[in-house]
Amino acid sequence: QERLPAGYVVRPLARTDNQVRSNTSFLKTLEVLTTIGTISDEDFQKRFQYLKQRNDEYFTIVIEDMNVPATTPRSATSSSPSLVTPGRGKIVAAGTVLVERKFIRQLGLVGHIEDIAVSADQQGKKLGLRIIETLKAIGQQQGCYKVILDCSEKNVPFYEKCGFERRGVEMGWYV
Ligand code: ACO
Numbered sequence: 001q002e003r004l005p006a007g008y009v010v011r012p013l014a015r016t017d018n019q020v021r022s023n024t025s026f027l028k029t030l031e032v033l034t035t036i037g038t039i040s041d042e043d044f045q046k047r048f049q050y051l052k053q054r055n056d057e058y059f060t061i062v063i064e065d066m067n068v069p070a071t072t073p074r075s076a077t078s079s080s081p082s083l084v085t086p087g088r089g090k091i092v093a094a095g096t097v098l099v100e101r102k103f104i105r106q107l108g109l110v111g112h113i114e115d116i117a118v119s120a121d122q123q124g125k126k127l128g129l130r131i132i133e134t135l136k137a138i139g140q141q142q143g144c145y146k147v148i149l150d151c152s153e154k155n156v157p158f159y160e161k162c163g164f165e166r167r168g169v170e171m172g173w174y175v
Pocket residue numbers: 032033113114115116117118119122123124125126127128129130149150151152154155157158161
């Protein structure tokens with residue numbers, strides 16, 4: 001497995017990752033994907049709680065660069081570099097695997113990878129690869145018989161490097 005750059009950690013999304021006053025914001029990281037809209041902290045907390053109640057179904061992970069202190073450090077005395085405190089650094093990458101429960105294949109489970117995002121200034125450091133490796137491992141641990149995703153043509157080489165192969169065609173219906 002590729003080593004992460006020094007001071008970078010992979011961890012689950014945390015309740016505090018919407019701290020817009022600091023530079024840790026998870027939502028900001030997603031801006032490389034599409035428009036995010038205006039999401040209040042209350043809205044974020046509601047969605048976070050929804051996902052947390054389904055923690056065998058939704059797995060959202062982030063990579064945090066702990067070398068970058070948050071703009072509003074909690075306490076100068078309590079900080080220990082070896083302790084991973086969510087929100088101390090800056091979120092630089094994110095991704096989700098959603099575990100679908102099927103009837104076919106003897107009540108089979110399928111992992112769906114969604115919303116893979118690496119901040120523009122952090123791309124090319126194998127962070128995307130690490131996010132995908134971690135989500136694949138989660139899918140496997142959960143018992144999925146396959147993990148699938150939809151992507152644009154330009155991302156095909158990236159996903160091939162991550163061990164995926166072309167299967168079928170993605171179709172969409174936009175309301
Ligand atoms: N074309 C060819 N090769 C690529 C590309 C590309 N577009 N992107 C990455 N690679 C290769 C890298 O060169 C590297 O190869 P190597 O191991 O031989 O050196 C390997 O793939 C791994 O690359 P990473 O450094 O891990 O890629 P990165 O961290 O930049 O993440 C990602 C890739 C997620 C596509 C990132 O560029 C990104 O966030 N882009 C914008 C948002 C986006 O398109 N997200 C994916 C949407 S699809 C979905 O969410 C299911």
